[in-house]
Amino acid sequence: MEIRLRILSDAMLRLEGGHKESNCAATKIPIRKMFERLAVLAAVPPDAGGDALLTTPAGGGLRLAEVQPLRVRLVLEGPAGVLHVPVHYNEVIQGLIYRYLDPDLAGHIHDGGYPEGPRRFKLFTFSRLLGRWERAGDRLRFRGPVSLVVASPVPGFVASLVSRFLSVGTLQVADQPTRLLAVETEAVPQPSGPVRVKLLSPLTVYTTLQTNQGRYTYYFSPFEEGFAAQVLRNLERKLHALTGNSQPLGGAFRPVRVSDRNLHIVRYKGTVIKGWTGIYELDVPPEAFRLAYLAGLGSKNSQGFGCIALWERSGPGD
Known part of the structure; x- marks a missing residue:
């Protein structure tokens, strides 16, 4: 069985010319041609691990010395x-x-x-x-x-x-x-200024309230004041945790195309979680956008929430 490995960006790879015994013929190719051959579908033996040979339709070969995709x-x-x-x-x-x-x-x-x-x-x-x-x-x-x-x-x-x-x-x-x-x-986009993103998994932000009946988790809606502030504050905390940068983040976040149909009720280990998909506009510094793209927006990211992608217009009315 073969697995297809598609390389979409050279920014996260370090490659070296070379060859390796394989069922496919492999030849050395000049360094200048390496990056011309990255965006191809390559046959990779399942047991190749991190030292796989990438083969191109032209029959050339590259040794994948190190892969650090994010x-x-x-x-x-x-x-x-x-x-x-x-x-x-x-x-x-x-x-x-x-x-x-x-x-x-x-x-x-x-x-x-x-x-x-x-x-x-x-x-x-x-x-x-x-x-x-x-x-x-x-x-x-x-x-x-x-x-x-x-x-x-x-x-x-x-x-x-x-x-x-x-x-x-x-x-x-x-x-x-x-x-x-x-x-x-997937390469990490590097937008400058506001950019529209879509949620590939629901975005959730919440606060815990103390009532006469006990503790209560309140989930914010994109249509409420406080929703954007919660999202940006959460991103600021993640940036501090990862980099030590404690400067205020600033920025802006707002819903662009969101309706009640974008509300998702998810059960996770017996807990009910409310989250929202849809299209939003995000305007934060490049370092913060990179973190949002890789770690997610909002809370509970490791439980499958807040994964984003750039939104691309599909027609004149979008």
């Missing part, structure tokens, strides 16, 4: 082209990530994370499962390829996942043998 799109397919998952599957995907992550790194992130005051951030996020689906009782049935975006600014996090995924080829998702069809690395 964000990837995994393309999966269930048995006979059908993948069944619970309606509330966030815990399933989170478990998949921790199971295949390097054990030491997984322990560090799960048990400690990155502290900021009393809070500890895991600093990774993932999207919903993206594909054609239908509901069947308390489960969802995905037909054909299914995509999952995983991102983290933590050094080695995504690279560890990619290496392990490529080594096994077939993953266990909700107790089903699931083929890994492709791994696509």
